[in-house]
Amino acid sequence: MSDHLEPGVSDFGISVPVAPRARPDEAQDPRFELATALRRVTSLMVGVPVSDDDIRTATEGVTAVADALERAAGTGRRPRAQPDPAGHPQDFFPTSPVIGFANPVAPPVSLEVVDGVLHGTAWFDYPYEGPPTCVHGGVIAMVFDELLGAANIVAGCPGMTGTLTIRYRKPTPLRTPLRLEARFVERDGRKIRTTGAMFHGDLLTAEAEGIFIELVPQRFLKIVAENADSSDAVEQVRADASRLGFSADLDDTV
Numbered sequence: 001m002s003d004h005l006e007p008g009v010s011d012f013g014i015s016v017p018v019a020p021r022a023r024p025d026e027a028q029d030p031r032f033e034l035a036t037a038l039r040r041v042t043s044l045m046v047g048v049p050v051s052d053d054d055i056r057t058a059t060e061g062v063t064a065v066a067d068a069l070e071r072a073a074g075t076g077r078r079p080r081a082q083p084d085p086a087g088h089p090q091d092f093f094p095t096s097p098v099i100g101f102a103n104p105v106a107p108p109v110s111l112e113v114v115d116g117v118l119h120g121t122a123w124f125d126y127p128y129e130g131p132p133t134c135v136h137g138g139v140i141a142m143v144f145d146e147l148l149g150a151a152n153i154v155a156g157c158p159g160m161t162g163t164l165t166i167r168y169r170k171p172t173p174l175r176t177p178l179r180l181e182a183r184f185v186e187r188d189g190r191k192i193r194t195t196g197a198m199f200h201g202d203l204l205t206a207e208a209e210g211i212f213i214e215l216v217p218q219r220f221l222k223i224v225a226e227n228a229d230s231s232d233a234v235e236q237v238r239a240d241a242s243r244l245g246f247s248a249d250l251d252d253t254v
Contacts, residue, residue, distance in 0.1 A: 029101070031101075034104075043125040046129075047125065083153055083158075088111075089154060107143075109180065116154065116184075117181060118182040119180070121177060121180070122143065123177055125174070125175060126174070129174050131171065134171040134172060134174060137168060140198065141166050144198075144206070145161055145210070147180055148161075151184050152194055155184035157214070158212075159192045161213075162191070163210065167208070170206075176200065178198060178205075180196065180197070181196060183195055183196070191211055196209075196210075
């Protein structure tokens with residue numbers, strides 16, 4: 001590991017020192033393959049003519065797979081991976097509904113960093129359609145929210161979304177390659193400003209500006225505790241706080 005450390009982030013959205021960015025791990029998670037197969041099923045069901053008989057047959061098969069996975073599943077919740085700015089941005093949130101290769105809901109958007117700027121490519125299939133032949137505006141907003149947040153992690157200034165402003169310049173076409181950019185602009189205290197843009201070729205179809213807020217660890221833990229449906233998520237975040245040397249006491253001032 002290099003002696004030079006750069007700003008990093010934990011799942012709290014707080015800065016910690018980490019080693020410089022490493023090459024992406026080329027190992028293929030089997031969840032990626034399952035998610036890819038499920039995306040194919042979803043796109044066929046939503047976007048192309050399929051007979052009711054074929055749908056019923058598919059339902060039987062998918063139900064059998066779901067039943068088998070439920071029987072095989074362990075108790076509790078699978079631990080979330082911690083976003084590591086020393087690694088590849090694609091690995092920040094493997095189960096994200098936007099960039100998560102392990103999430104069948106995600107398109108997904110592919111990411112890379114060039115000269116500190118986050119670049120992405122996307123291809124939205126039928127499940128993301130809003131107006132005919134166009135990507136749903138709410139999907140575009142969700143994508144920007146994730147990409148701007150990831151750009152903040154790259155810059156070592158993570159935070160949670162305070163406001164997100166989207167300008168829809170042109171209809172964004174479905175089922176065609178799209179290009180995205182997101183960049184950290186500035187930080188003022190706990191407020192972080194970030195911008196993003198979406199392109200079809202050289203045509204700007206949408207742009208975004210976000211104000212993000214860095215959270216102190218105790219406040220983040222309190223949010224998790226209020227939202228969690230089990231103690232697992234709370235304990236994961238509490239352990240992260242302790243590992244980083246921060247207090248994980250919910251009674252602390254927030």
